[in-house]
Amino acid sequence: MKVAKKPMKTNPPSRLITCILPNGKAMPMLKQLKQEFGIISANFNHARGSGRLSPLTYRGAGEQTEKEILTVVVKNKQADEVFNFIFFNAEINQPHGGLIFQSKLKSSTHYQIPEHLDVEK
Numbered sequence: 671m672k673v674a675k676k677p678m679k680t681n682p683p684s685r686l687i688t689c690i691l692p693n694g695k696a697m698p699m700l701k702q703l704k705q706e707f708g709i710i711s712a713n714f715n716h717a718r719g720s721g722r723l724s725p726l727t728y729r730g731a732g733e734q735t736e737k738e739i740l741t742v743v744v745k746n747k748q749a750d751e752v753f754n755f756i757f758f759n760a761e762i763n764q765p766h767g768g769l770i771f772q773s774k775l776k777s778s779t780h781y782q783i784p785e786h787l788d789v790e791k
Contacts, residue, residue, distance in 0.1 A: 679780035685749035686775050689740040690717070691760055691768040696738035699760050703742060707752060712742035737768075743778050
């Protein structure tokens with residue numbers, strides 16, 4: 671079966687917002703991003719680690735806590751608004767609330783669910 675090749679649709683210059691969050695914070699934030707901004711292309715992964723000033727640092731080698739890494743690509747004009755939304759709603763502004771930063775992307779590919787698939791509403 672031969673598949674027709676279509677050129678990849680790219681987005682205008684964008685920003686990548688990356689967050690390191692305490693365990694259990696990423697999924698609710700994904701839902702809020704979808705609800706508030708219509709963002710459906712964010713990702714999150716699990717990781718382990720400890721902060722330099724974490725109480726676990728002084729307990730001995732090998733003790734770490736679960737973290738969640740949240741990444742989302744947004745348009746330049748929307749970046750600061752989404753950044754601030756995540757910062758306050760994920761409670762990164764609180765002690766031990768996590769870390770957030772954004773970086774410039776030269777390009778990113780457009781994410782779209784194929785039309786013939788049923789979409790969860």
